[in-house]
Amino acid sequence: MKAIVANFIVKDLLMNDRSVGNKNGKLWTSDEEVSPEVLAKVQAIKLLVRWLLGMKNNQSKSANSTLRLLSAMLVSEGDLTEQKKISKSDMSRLRLAAGGAIMKLAQEPVYHDIITPEQFQLCGLVINDECYQVRQIFAQKLHLALVKLLLPLEYLAVFSLCAKDPVKERRAHARQCLLKNISIRREYISNNPLAHDKMVSLLPEYVVPYMIHLLAHDPDFTKPQDYEQLRDLKECLWFMLEVLMVQNENNSHAFLRKMVENIKQTKDAQCPDDPKANEKLYIVCDVALFVIVNKSTACHLESPKDPILPTKFYTTPDQDFLNDKEYLSSEARTVLLTGKPKPSPVLSTVNKALTVPGRRVYNKTIGSDTTSNTSTNSQPNSPVTKTRDVVTESSVGGARENEENPVITKTDDGKKEDTVSSDLTTGVSTIPKPRRGRPPKATPSPLANEKEGGAAKGRKRAAPAQDSAPSGEVNSIKIPKAEEERQILD
Numbered sequence: 467m468k469a470i471v472a473n474f475i476v477k478d479l480l481m482n483d484r485s486v487g488n489k490n491g492k493l494w495t496s497d498e499e500v501s502p503e504v505l506a507k508v509q510a511i512k513l514l515v516r517w518l519l520g521m522k523n524n525q526s527k528s529a530n531s532t533l534r535l536l537s538a539m540l541v542s543e544g545d546l547t548e549q550k551k552i553s554k555s556d557m558s559r560l561r562l563a564a565g566g567a568i569m570k571l572a573q574e575p576v577y578h579d580i581i582t583p584e585q586f587q588l589c590g591l592v593i594n595d596e597c598y599q600v601r602q603i604f605a606q607k608l609h610l611a612l613v614k615l616l617l618p619l620e621y622l623a624v625f626s627l628c629a630k631d632p633v634k635e636r637r638a639h640a641r642q643c644l645l646k647n648i649s650i651r652r653e654y655i656s657n658n659p660l661a662h663d664k665m666v667s668l669l670p671e672y673v674v675p676y677m678i679h680l681l682a683h684d685p686d687f688t689k690p691q692d693y694e695q696l697r698d699l700k701e702c703l704w705f706m707l708e709v710l711m712v713q714n715e716n717n718s719h720a721f722l723r724k725m726v727e728n729i730k731q732t733k734d735a736q737c738p739d740d741p742k743a744n745e746k747l748y749i750v751c752d753v754a755l756f757v758i759v760n761k762s763t764a765c766h767l768e769s770p771k772d773p774i775l776p777t778k779f780y781t782t783p784d785q786d787f788l789n790d791k792e793y794l795s796s797e798a799r800t801v802l803l804t805g806k807p808k809p810s811p812v813l814s815t816v817n818k819a820l821t822v823p824g825r826r827v828y829n830k831t832i833g834s835d836t837t838s839n840t841s842t843n844s845q846p847n848s849p850v851t852k853t854r855d856v857v858t859e860s861s862v863g864g865a866r867e868n869e870e871n872p873v874i875t876k877t878d879d880g881k882k883e884d885t886v887s888s889d890l891t892t893g894v895s896t897i898p899k900p901r902r903g904r905p906p907k908a909t910p911s912p913l914a915n916e917k918e919g920g921a922a923k924g925r926k927r928a929a930p931a932q933d934s935a936p937s938g939e940v941n942s943i944k945i946p947k948a949e950e951e952r953q954i955l956d
Contacts (some may be wrong), residue, residue, distance in 0.1 A: 487553030565592035622678035629705035725773035
């Protein structure tokens, strides 16, 4: 059987692309439109999983090889051969199959122990896939396995990534899944006295260490001091902590604070010697502490017990290591608290993009290059919604969310903007002609008033040399002597 799996299933079927897929650009198609080769590959992945679950041992190291294969499929976004023959919709099917296969293997304790943190992160990131249907189906499978207590507690942390989902319905569904799973675990603990011996794997609060580690290794978290990325971190952390902190059962708020403080005294077991990785871990801890302290008044009480951290993700605390450093600046704390930085001088704030906390920022493009955005995440009060003539409703399950790189165009209104643009297109100068006679000394030119008064909102203030040029040109006009004498006689 192993020879059949290695030679036919893996090498001949999964590692080989015989046909060229449809290049229509769609991220998802109906089952009838999926190519037979991709359907066979999906069934081959399921066969691998069933074969391993039937053995329930890893003596031949077949599970390690299978997990590496599934991880490579997720890293390559579904195109395992990287020959670009497969269509995007078929790649979505294979990503979903690979993520579901890792999640299925994790339900068996023998295989859960050999799943590395990197493989767990790749599996969890499927819930942030670019394809709406992949996110939807994966979240449903994850929820069903967690509700039945088949998956380890760490997979509950994957739902925290749903805070970044651009579709409101997906975020609402993820929150309901969290509420359901947490209530089931609390009820199971209260009804089963023997469950107290397995509190580390059952108590919902123990999801926090897994969540912090997962967010610290989020590919979107690249700049630790970037305010927008810190806001995203806060949204993901609060997405989970809000449900956990609904009630302060057994002084759980203090327990959460103590747990995060203990994590700051450890190192990332995935890469303990990498200072940047550890710094990102500590920044996530500081954001989590910031959220807990600002949302609870009881978190400063004494913790009922000392939390236990998973050794698979964190090193053992060093007695000689004391991490009391604050990794969040006062400016960053202000941004996290109010959603905007402290007031700064005008010159440093002009032309900065206005963003809404927790929302994805879309780049503004030129009118001729814009495309219609039918994403269900469009903001109802944005200028786009006010000026849009026709809005296309999403199909069943939000399939229109699959349009790649949705663009929100922004139209500027106001007579001032129109006047400036018309002047630029016609090439007509708006500088007034100098009038005859001696110019008044106290009255500045209209252009100088316009530039120095700051009437044009959102525009960068010009350099002083450019401001003074028009007015200086008017005031330096010399009047002929004969003309001056004639004016005096008149």
